[in-house]
């Protein structure tokens with residue numbers, strides 16, 4: 001394919017050389033004459049393992065050339081990858097000036113072109129940037145309509161400096177946020193044979209994914225470092241702890257606990273985090289990430305309460321009271337915080353949980369109910385149907401299987417609040433559906 005890469009920095013020079021090595025015909029563009037000169041001389045403009053060889057090979061085969069003028073590179077281009085910088089403004093906000101400048105030049109070059117060109121944002125940018133800021137620039141400067149006359153896409157870059165070439169070819173997934181099917185097809189063809197699966201998604205999802213990835217990587221570094229500082233103070237080998245931590249790929253390094261849902265609770269996580277925080281405070285250790293987790297969880301519960309209050313209806317039914325499906329353990333169940341707040345505010349509540357039968361709630365669990373949620377027994381009903389029929393708002397508070405199709409019981413005028421992403425939305429045909437974080 002004929003590919004133009006705008007911006008020959010860390011991302012652009014790696015993309016150019018790797019795509020050329022896959023047999024594509026690549027023209028790199030940069031405002032910097034020295035970077036263009038380097039590529040034209042078959043040399044790498046940056047230090048990066050394996051890149052020099054690829055650029056030299058691309059130069060020798062004639063598949064990789066460079067210029068300072070976008071207009072010169074554009075004729076016949078099927079794909080244009082914009083890889084210019086997106087630095088921070090002084091206040092931390094995203095500066096799209098370079099991308100807008102490059103998009104304007106690409107748009108001008110598209111004017112009157114007979115080729116369907118897909119313009120791809122490879123630079124990192126916040127959700128909505130392509131649609132709200134760059135599409136208008138491209139349409140204005142080209143006089144064309146995106147999706148009809150030219151394509152538009154976002155293809156975030158996941159490479160790491162130092163291992164960028166290996167990351168390009170060995171990517172777990174290549175993500176294409178496509179505005180139209182032709183763009184999705186063009187990019188899928190361009191990436192054929194490179195790395196793992198090519199995944200096509202919405203542009204906004206692709207834009208956001210890059211930030212979510214980087215936020216998680218940063219969180220992992222900070223988490224491990226906080227564990228290290230705590231371990232050192234305890235006389236524990238932090239590397240041994242984390243080595244063992246990483247051995248558990250079922251609960252620790254896995255997709256478990258990474259689906260947006262309701263707050264955590266139960267008899268272990270809150271108690272253990274409190275003890276950890278108390279101990280590290282005692283050591284005078286400042287661990288901001290670990291110290292903020294309980295507050296983040298609280299904030300999520302408050303958001304659930306606000307969501308229900310905003311519906312402005314007083315009869316509320318809550319389905320699922322224990323902190324997760326398949327247990328009758330009510331201790332520190334976050335939904336009980338929601339229930340308690342609503343009771344305190346004078347709401348009328350009906351409750352159900354398939355595993356809670358007051359006659360069989362015993363021991364510590366019973367003492368918890370008597371002291372913390374004494375209003376629970378009189379509001380408990382034996383069936384979800386009874387709760388739904390007596391409520392204006394139905395809240396699903398845990399992911400019990402029997403609530404999955406509860407939407408079918410709702411009538412027009414009723415609202416369903418799904419706190420756990422556990423309800424099959426197709427069943428909520430007649431009522432309103434409100435998700436907590438989706």
Ligand SMILES: NC(=O)c1ccc[n+]([C@@H]2O[C@H](COP(=O)([O-])OP(=O)(O)OC[C@H]3O[C@@H](n4cnc5c(N)ncnc54)[C@H](O)[C@@H]3O)[C@@H](O)[C@H]2O)c1
Pocket residue numbers: 006007008009010011012029030031032035083084085086098101102122123124125157158159160161
């Ligand atoms: N560096 C990384 O490891 C990495 C990884 C993933 C994503 N990203 C993202 O990719 C983007 C590019 O990052 P980078 O590190 O390659 O930046 P960089 O600063 O190394 O390179 C950007 C290049 O764009 C050129 N440029 C600017 N305006 C131009 C224009 N109008 N026309 C032509 N060239 C122009 C600059 O001269 C520069 O050479 C950023 O959004 C960054 O956040 C970077």
